[in-house]
Structures are given as structure tokens and as C-alpha cells.
Amino acid sequence: MKKIKAWKHEKEFDTKTLITNEDFSGADVAEKSAGSPDSTAPSNASAESEDVKTTKNKETREAVNLKTLSDKQKQSSGEAITQVYEPRPLTPDDDIYDDIIEQFASAPTKPKYWFEEFGDYWSCSCGHINKGDFCKSCGLERDLLRSLFILHKPAGAQGKLSKKLNKSAKEKIDKEEQQHTDRENRRRKLEESEDGQLKVVPIEIDDSSQQEAATMDPSSDMSVSSETDTPASEEADGSPDENISSETEGNTVNTSSKSSKSSTEASKNAIATGQPKASENTDATSDSGDKQTSAKPPVPLSVPVSPETKRRNRNFRIKIIIAIVACLLLIGLAGVAIYRYMAAPAMQYQDALQLQADGKYEKAIEKFEALGDYKDSEDRIWQCYCSLGDQYFEAGDFNAAIDTYNTAIELKDDESLHDKIWQCYCGIGDQYFNAGEYDQALSTYYVAADLKDNEEIQDKINLTKFTYVKTYQSDRTAQVEEYMSDLMAIKYPGIQEIYDNYYAWHVNIVANTSADDASTDVSTVSRRDTVYFHVSLSGGEPSEQILLYYEVTWPNGDTQIYDLDSTWEAGSNITARFQYPIPLFGKEGKLTFRLYDRSTNEEMGSDSVTFKN
The missing domain is CATH 2.60.40.1930 (Macroglobulin (MG2) domain)
Structure with a gap:
């Protein structure tokens, strides 16, 4: 038999279950019955002591380790104690601890133990043993844990526990699953019951499970009974109009409720002590000499509901539905408003910024104009016009650049834009000069000089005049003589020789x-x-x-x-x-x-x- 390592680790969840002290009493009774020859016929005094113990155990509950409980049962039966599986802790000393924690960064809970599988059964990272797709303790999915722990060491590696669940642990997990399924079925039956009808759903327990009921969590039966009684109490306290005014009807209900209550308590006692119910064990009670009456099956209770109450309930449900629809409509309108006035402009703004960054200024201007005064859209439009003008200037399309710069000036006047327009006119004049169209070149240079007269533009004007005189001096026109006179006045280099010859x-x-x-x-x-x-x-x-x-x-x-x-x-x-x-x-x-x-x-x-x- 393998030796379990003696380690202690602070756990968020543990493989424990809530049971009553009657489990121990049942074990003690089993021990006594095994050692006494008259164990098959308990006395009235022992029965009374059992009732007292059962009553006390209903008030006090404690967490008992499954391993301790299993050991006690096997000691009482004389069987050899089989070690119960304990999850292996995930500690920082493990080689891949950091990788697992990193993969668990977005998980709802942090891992405390290794994820291990044993066929249909598996141990969760919280330490709970499950059978199914979800952990009953922390709610994590089996597939999720399998994918997150895909980096775990292979079986048989050093430091890896390769255990198998014993038969006792598997049976406990199966019973937990069966109890959970039974509770869900009873809850579903209650939800499907008719309005205004109170039904008693009897608890059905197999004979094979009655003997080991003491080892299970009795809180499940209590929860079933409480769930069964809850709709009736809520229905009874729902509105004062549903109370029964007749004493006869009230007596009937009280009598029925008492009988139902007594039958329920009898069922609980039978389950807690590991004995069959009174209705199923009539012969046994008669043989033992006890004065017990055969248990009658529970009589369904029904509370009559008036048509007026049904009408009010129906109207109330209609109002609830209308209110829910109105709330959903408001939420939808709020969502549309948020999208239209917050999310959509933000996305359009980001698209416009990307277009501006990509040099697609015309499309960016359209999107920024559609945004209106959202954030700095107006300033972005001005920037796009300036950049678009620069783009035209670099391409040599000076007329389009001038128009674009003028549009930008209308949005926000800036001295740099005037300087760019001056450069555009100089560029147009250079194009005319290079093409031999000296008259158009001079006209454009004069416009640039009106915007900003400096030495650079005057040099361009004088060069154009000198080239014109050299080209057309043989025509002896008035224009040639005028330009030559202007150049002689400033003593332009090379004009004296032309002047003398002319x-x-x-x-x-x-x-x-x-x-x-x-x-x-x-x-x-x-x-x-x-x-x-x-x-x-x-x-x-x-x-x-x-x-x-x-x-x-x-x-x-x-x-x-x-x-x-x-x-x-x-x-x-x-x-x-x-x-x-x-x-x-x-x-x-x-x-x-x-x-x-x-x-x-x-x-x-x-x-x-x-x-x-």
C-alpha cells in the first residue's frame, strides 16, 4: 500500500462533505451490532436514544474528511483500510509552475492543485473530485483545465503522482452526481406545476442507497424538503386574498400539512439512520414488536384560487412582461445612442486619423467634416488641407496647391500658408520661363512680388527681362527697348554690350x-x-x-x-x-x-x- 506524503497546504477548496453526527452513531451501532448477538432486535431504550441523537445531529453539522469517514466504516466492518486519493498540490517548486500560472492569468480561479484524470473521474485544480464536464466546487470546465495543464509532466515523471481512485471514492462521487440529478428533477417538476396548485413530491430512495445514506451529505435531503415546502409557503404568503376564510378549509389544510410534515420527518429519520421508510417496512415493525402503524401515502394538497385572484395574477404577469419589454427597449435605445454618439464617432475618428497618416487627405477631410466638432476634427481638417497643398506643390501642380492653401486660410489664417502660396507663384513663373513664355513668366513673377517682394523674386524678374532682350533685340520693338532701359538702370550684368550694339x-x-x-x-x-x-x-x-x-x-x-x-x-x-x-x-x-x-x-x-x- 502506497504511503501518503505528510504535507499540509492551505487550500481554497477541499474534498470534504457535510455529514451529521448520526453517521458516527450509525458506525458505532454497526460496531455494537457486530459484537452483540442480539443486535438484530434493538430495544425501545436504544430506539429512543437513537431519536435523541438524530434530533441533536440535525442541529449540529461538521465537515468530516472522506478519508476519515471511509476508515471508520472499514474499521467497523473489519475490512482493510484503503487509502483515499488526495490531490497533489501545485507549488512554486514545480518546474513548470510559472507556465501554469501564466496560462491561468485569465481563469476565474487560481490553481491550487494539479489537474488529473482517472477515466470518467477527474481532480480539479481546486482539489475537488468530479464526474462530468464542470467542477461542482469552483465551476471550472474539464476541457479548459485539460488545455491549460497541457504543459504538465508526462505520467511517470519524477515528482508526478499517478494514483487511481479507489472504489469507495468513486461510489461517493457517483452518489453526489445522482443526488444532484434528483434535486434538479424535483425542482423541474415543481416549476412545471400549475398556478395555485400545491403538490407534494414524495422522496424516492433506492434500497441499495439506504444503507450508505449516512455517509452522504444529509443537507441534500433537507434542501429537497425545504425546496418542496418553499413554493407552498410563498404561494400562501403571496397575497392576503389567497388565504382561506373558511375554518373547515383551514382545518383540512392544517391536517393535511401535519400529515405531510410527519411523513416527511419520518422519511428524513429513515434516511439518516440507514433504515427503510415506514411504508416499506411494515412487516419488519410488526415482527420486532413495535407498535407502529403503516404509513399512509401523502395526500396531495390543493388550495382553491378564486377567478379574481387568477385575473390579478394574469394582469400582474402582463405588467411584468410589459415592464421587461420596456426595459429592453430602453436598453436597446441606449445602446443605439451610445453607439451613434460615442462608439461610431470614435471609430470614424480613428479611421480619419489613419487616412491622414496614409496621405489620403481628401478622404480624411470628408470623414473629419462628417464628425463636426468632435474632438479636434476642425483642426485636423486644416492640417489635411495644408498637407494636401504640400502634396500638390511637390507634384508641380501649383494652381491646385494655391487653391488648397487658400481654402486652409479661410479655415485658419497662418503666415506660413502665405509663404507657400508665394512659392507656388514662383514655381508657376519658373514653368513659363523654362517654356520660353517670358511675358507670362513676368506676369506671374509680378503677382509673387505683390505678395512678398524680396531679392529672390527681383532676380527672377530681371533674368526674364534680360533673356527676352537677348532673344528679341533684332526685332527692335518697344518692349525690347523698355526692358533694356530697365536693365541699364540697375546696370544688370551683360546688358551694356547689348545696349551698345543695339x-x-x-x-x-x-x-x-x-x-x-x-x-x-x-x-x-x-x-x-x-x-x-x-x-x-x-x-x-x-x-x-x-x-x-x-x-x-x-x-x-x-x-x-x-x-x-x-x-x-x-x-x-x-x-x-x-x-x-x-x-x-x-x-x-x-x-x-x-x-x-x-x-x-x-x-x-x-x-x-x-x-x-
């Missing part, structure tokens, strides 16, 4: 023998002819005038210089005439005409003709 004086000289023809140019003339040099002036700054002189070199090398007294300007025409005084004596050769700027003495142009015979 406003330089230009002359066109034509040599012929006609005083009126300023377009036909000839290269040879007779020495007898008169030679005319026609000069046309162009260029110069607007309204600029110039002083000129010319120089003539004859074929023989003689040179003559003549000043032109008048001031000349762009568009002026000058004609100089030359002839040999005596043609017969003139020499052949080139006659060269040169025109000079009197202020700078720079040659402005020249032409020549050749004299021949």
Missing part, C-alpha cells in the same frame, strides 16, 4: 552719278562725270543727335576734309558731290569717301568709285 550708329553709303538716286550704287565712272555719295543715318538712342565730318581721297592721293555743320539723327540723309575741275587733266583711279563721328573721330562708314577715261 543703339550703335549705322550708315549706308551709295555712290553714283545721279543727284536724286540714293539706291543705285556704281563702282566706275568717267572722269568727266560728277560723283554723288548718298549717306543714310540709322541707329542711336531715341532722340540722339550726332555731329559728323567726312574725308575724300583722290586718285592722286590728295585728301580733303569737310565738316558737316548741322547735327544729324537717325533717319537723316546726307549727299556729297565731287567732280574734277578740269576733267581732261584728271587722273584715273579710286575716289574714296569716309564718314566720321566728330565726337569720337570713329569712322562710321566708307565707299569708293573708280575714275576711267
Whole structure:
């Protein structure tokens, strides 16, 4: 026989059952009957002492360990004592204690013992032995414990108890299950009884279970009787209208109740002492010489209920149902309101935040606008517009960015938004400049300058003007001259050379023998002819005038210089005439005409003709 370890552990639940002292008296009687030859015929004095003991035991109850009770019974019968299963404690010294506690974090109770199975029987973590799917002590499920203790050591490992329940422990668990089933059946029968009817349900106990009834919890029978009597008392005390006014009816009820009470007490005594009921043991009582009368079967009691009482009860039930429906309706409306005004906005707000974080600003704006003034939705809308404008700016869609920034300004004005709009206009101007559309670029730069005039935007404007002058200077338009004048005023780098070339004086000289023809140019003339040099002036700054002189070199090398007294300007025409005084004596050769700027003495142009015979 295995030796049980002597350990003590503080347990939340223990494998104990409540029994009365009559269990011990029954055991003592068994001992006495085993040692006495006249044990089969107890005396009247012993019967009276048994009644006294039974009465005292009903008032006093104590918790007795199943092992102690089993040992006493087996000692009285002379059998060998078989060790009763005790659950193994779960202690921090176990290797996997922390894993089990961690898995039990969300369980309703904390484990005190190991979970072990013995076929249909199993030991709960609270220490209670059960047969079924739920623990009768703490309510935990067998499958739950099995899954939580899946990490337990395999059978046979060091420190693991591998015990089997003995037959006595199994029988006690089976009887507990049977008692629980009987109580549930009786309760169900009471609930199914008709309204206003009081029924007595007799307690049925098998002969095989009567001999071992002393080892079971007598509180179960007491609970049955109390449960049986409770509906009757409640029905009797429910309303004053249900009391019976007739004395005859009252006597009948009292007599019936007394008989029922006496029969119930007789049944309890029979169960407590391990003897059969009076109705089932009539012959035994007659043989023993006791003056006992045969027990009559319990007579069902019925209390008449008036139609008015039934009507009130029905109305009362209808009111209860209406009240319950109204409460459920209110709860449903409250739930809808909570969802609509609290849960739904919160979820929509979280969705909007996620959309904003993902860069989906347009959808986020729609959700925030639907939330109204929920939390910081309005400020979030402003942030989304700013971020959306930045998104357009980075993509080069400056017009869409400007519109978005202006919308954000309407919600909340901020200096940073004005700076972003200025950058957008600069970006649009750069796009026009790169495309060669200088007029549109300048217009956009001027708008940016109106928002914020600084050195950066002025550099862009001047560069655009300079590029325009270089591109279109040959057209000699007023726009070119205007931009060139603006650049000359600030001495823009590179504009002086363009300016000098643009406003330089230009002359066109034509040599012929006609005083009126300023377009036909000839290269040879007779020495007898008169030679005319026609000069046309162009260029110069607007309204600029110039002083000129010319120089003539004859074929023989003689040179003559003549000043032109008048001031000349762009568009002026000058004609100089030359002839040999005596043609017969003139020499052949080139006659060269040169025109000079009197202020700078720079040659402005020249032409020549050749004299021949």
C-alpha cells in the first residue's frame, strides 16, 4: 500500500462533505451490532436514544474528511483500510509552475492543485473530485483545465503522482452526481406545476442507497424538503386574498400539512439512520414488536384560487412582461445612442486619423467634416488641407496647391500658408520661363512680388527681362527697348554690350552719278562725270543727335576734309558731290569717301568709285 506524503497546504477548496453526527452513531451501532448477538432486535431504550441523537445531529453539522469517514466504516466492518486519493498540490517548486500560472492569468480561479484524470473521474485544480464536464466546487470546465495543464509532466515523471481512485471514492462521487440529478428533477417538476396548485413530491430512495445514506451529505435531503415546502409557503404568503376564510378549509389544510410534515420527518429519520421508510417496512415493525402503524401515502394538497385572484395574477404577469419589454427597449435605445454618439464617432475618428497618416487627405477631410466638432476634427481638417497643398506643390501642380492653401486660410489664417502660396507663384513663373513664355513668366513673377517682394523674386524678374532682350533685340520693338532701359538702370550684368550694339550708329553709303538716286550704287565712272555719295543715318538712342565730318581721297592721293555743320539723327540723309575741275587733266583711279563721328573721330562708314577715261 502506497504511503501518503505528510504535507499540509492551505487550500481554497477541499474534498470534504457535510455529514451529521448520526453517521458516527450509525458506525458505532454497526460496531455494537457486530459484537452483540442480539443486535438484530434493538430495544425501545436504544430506539429512543437513537431519536435523541438524530434530533441533536440535525442541529449540529461538521465537515468530516472522506478519508476519515471511509476508515471508520472499514474499521467497523473489519475490512482493510484503503487509502483515499488526495490531490497533489501545485507549488512554486514545480518546474513548470510559472507556465501554469501564466496560462491561468485569465481563469476565474487560481490553481491550487494539479489537474488529473482517472477515466470518467477527474481532480480539479481546486482539489475537488468530479464526474462530468464542470467542477461542482469552483465551476471550472474539464476541457479548459485539460488545455491549460497541457504543459504538465508526462505520467511517470519524477515528482508526478499517478494514483487511481479507489472504489469507495468513486461510489461517493457517483452518489453526489445522482443526488444532484434528483434535486434538479424535483425542482423541474415543481416549476412545471400549475398556478395555485400545491403538490407534494414524495422522496424516492433506492434500497441499495439506504444503507450508505449516512455517509452522504444529509443537507441534500433537507434542501429537497425545504425546496418542496418553499413554493407552498410563498404561494400562501403571496397575497392576503389567497388565504382561506373558511375554518373547515383551514382545518383540512392544517391536517393535511401535519400529515405531510410527519411523513416527511419520518422519511428524513429513515434516511439518516440507514433504515427503510415506514411504508416499506411494515412487516419488519410488526415482527420486532413495535407498535407502529403503516404509513399512509401523502395526500396531495390543493388550495382553491378564486377567478379574481387568477385575473390579478394574469394582469400582474402582463405588467411584468410589459415592464421587461420596456426595459429592453430602453436598453436597446441606449445602446443605439451610445453607439451613434460615442462608439461610431470614435471609430470614424480613428479611421480619419489613419487616412491622414496614409496621405489620403481628401478622404480624411470628408470623414473629419462628417464628425463636426468632435474632438479636434476642425483642426485636423486644416492640417489635411495644408498637407494636401504640400502634396500638390511637390507634384508641380501649383494652381491646385494655391487653391488648397487658400481654402486652409479661410479655415485658419497662418503666415506660413502665405509663404507657400508665394512659392507656388514662383514655381508657376519658373514653368513659363523654362517654356520660353517670358511675358507670362513676368506676369506671374509680378503677382509673387505683390505678395512678398524680396531679392529672390527681383532676380527672377530681371533674368526674364534680360533673356527676352537677348532673344528679341533684332526685332527692335518697344518692349525690347523698355526692358533694356530697365536693365541699364540697375546696370544688370551683360546688358551694356547689348545696349551698345543695339543703339550703335549705322550708315549706308551709295555712290553714283545721279543727284536724286540714293539706291543705285556704281563702282566706275568717267572722269568727266560728277560723283554723288548718298549717306543714310540709322541707329542711336531715341532722340540722339550726332555731329559728323567726312574725308575724300583722290586718285592722286590728295585728301580733303569737310565738316558737316548741322547735327544729324537717325533717319537723316546726307549727299556729297565731287567732280574734277578740269576733267581732261584728271587722273584715273579710286575716289574714296569716309564718314566720321566728330565726337569720337570713329569712322562710321566708307565707299569708293573708280575714275576711267
